[in-house]
Amino acid sequence: MTTLAASTDNRREQVGWYFYDWANSAFSTTVVTVFLGPYLTSITRNAADANGFVYPFGIPVAAGSFFPYMVSLSVLLQVFFLPILGAIADYSNARKQMLAIFAYVGAFATMGLYFLEGTNYLLGGILFLIANLTFGASIVFYNAFLPDIASPDRRDAVSSQGWALGYLGGGLLLAANLVFFLNAGSFGVESGMAVRISLVSAGMWWAIFTLIPMWTLRNRGAVRRLPPGENYLTVGFRQLAHTFRQMRGYPQTLLFLAAYLLYNDGIQAVIALAAQFGAEELGIGESTRIATILMVQFVAFFGALIFGALATRLGSKRVLLGSLVIWTLVVSYAYIMPANNDVQFFALGAAIALVLGGSQAISRSLFSLMIPDGQEAEYFSLYEVGERGTSWLAPLLFGVAYQMTGSYRIAIVSLIIFFISGFILLLFVNVRRAAAEAGNQAPAHV
Missing domain, CATH: 1.20.1250.20 (MFS general substrate transporter like domains)
Known part of the structure; x- marks a missing residue:
């Protein structure tokens, strides 16, 4: 060690x-x-x-x-x-x-x-x-x-x-x-x-x-030259x-990746659609939306540091599960939030910012424990592709929910499905087993 x-x-x-x-x-x-x-x-x-x-x-x-x-x-x-x-x-x-x-x-x-x-x-x-x-x-x-x-x-x-x-x-x-x-x-x-x-x-x-x-x-290691021809x-x-064939030997890594694709899709949808929800449903003015975007950057700075410290003490998986509970509560509150209330919209943005950087940073570090040595770029490419390849699902649900109901509130609360399903799958991920399967050492707290 x-x-x-x-x-x-x-x-x-x-x-x-x-x-x-x-x-x-x-x-x-x-x-x-x-x-x-x-x-x-x-x-x-x-x-x-x-x-x-x-x-x-x-x-x-x-x-x-x-x-x-x-x-x-x-x-x-x-x-x-x-x-x-x-x-x-x-x-x-x-x-x-x-x-x-x-x-x-x-x-x-x-x-x-x-x-x-x-x-x-x-x-x-x-x-x-x-x-x-x-x-x-x-x-x-x-x-x-x-x-x-x-x-x-x-x-x-x-x-x-x-x-x-x-x-x-x-x-x-x-x-x-x-x-x-x-x-x-x-x-x-x-x-x-x-x-x-x-x-x-x-x-x-x-x-x-x-x-x-x-x-x-x-x-790490000398740059390798190509074989002749x-x-x-x-x-x-x-x-x-070879990597795709090999991945079948890492069931816990695949389970985590499936959980990540679900809850991260919800996160990306909230980021992308929050301004539209604020403008169209809550009547929030442009100046407040711009101020909120700026505020999110700086609050997320502290949020990422706080979640990193918590993960070191309590374990990555526990902290990540806790962040998904907060995401679920945030989206639920958006459903009942009163219109034309700049202060509450700003506060909701601050709550999102607190968990935004933390949930993404802990997901990255947790995934890094579950991948074999020497193939980090390949597995992280699949991590990125998985995120982008499914990032249309939550916005699609949002759009369908709005089209069927005419309500942005129902559309935003429908995103809870992604946080809850991701939470459930993450519960079943055994981080120590995933690290062992990939030939890695798990941290003291997972």
């Missing part, structure tokens, strides 16, 4: 690893959450015909649907590409190099959004597609470093600190960009230019702070096929 901890718990590497979350979270907050959707939609409408359609590559697309379609397409591409990229990274022992490649392609594609103006919606769509695809790929290689840099007893704390720093970094840049955007006239800048400057700032932030993990992280694509597919 002492040898394992000494070989993995390198403080310099851990701090460097944290900073990749700080770096890439700017893309999530400034680009995806706030600025790009409305701005790209306005550019697309500028290019639309009298019927409100654009025709990328001859395909008729309603202007208002272009950005959501780009989000969906980028996720679909991740489902196809991430597993093979993870297999290549594990085979080659080149996780650091692959993290760098995809991080910088994503960062430069984001900076390219500065040129999004007029009617060139297709440029914006393609750049976003590249940025979101490479963002997802870089996260796979980033997560795969966790077992290398943190021993089992430190893993919850390290994972939580990474999530916390990500929320802080993303929140700080978003706050600066919102101040700049809301006061653009004072700087002699029109609103469109302010959006473009905010977008490029996210790419620059991503690129600059990625230098820190590049300086500190190290690959092989290429990384064929080797990657063969390695991936």
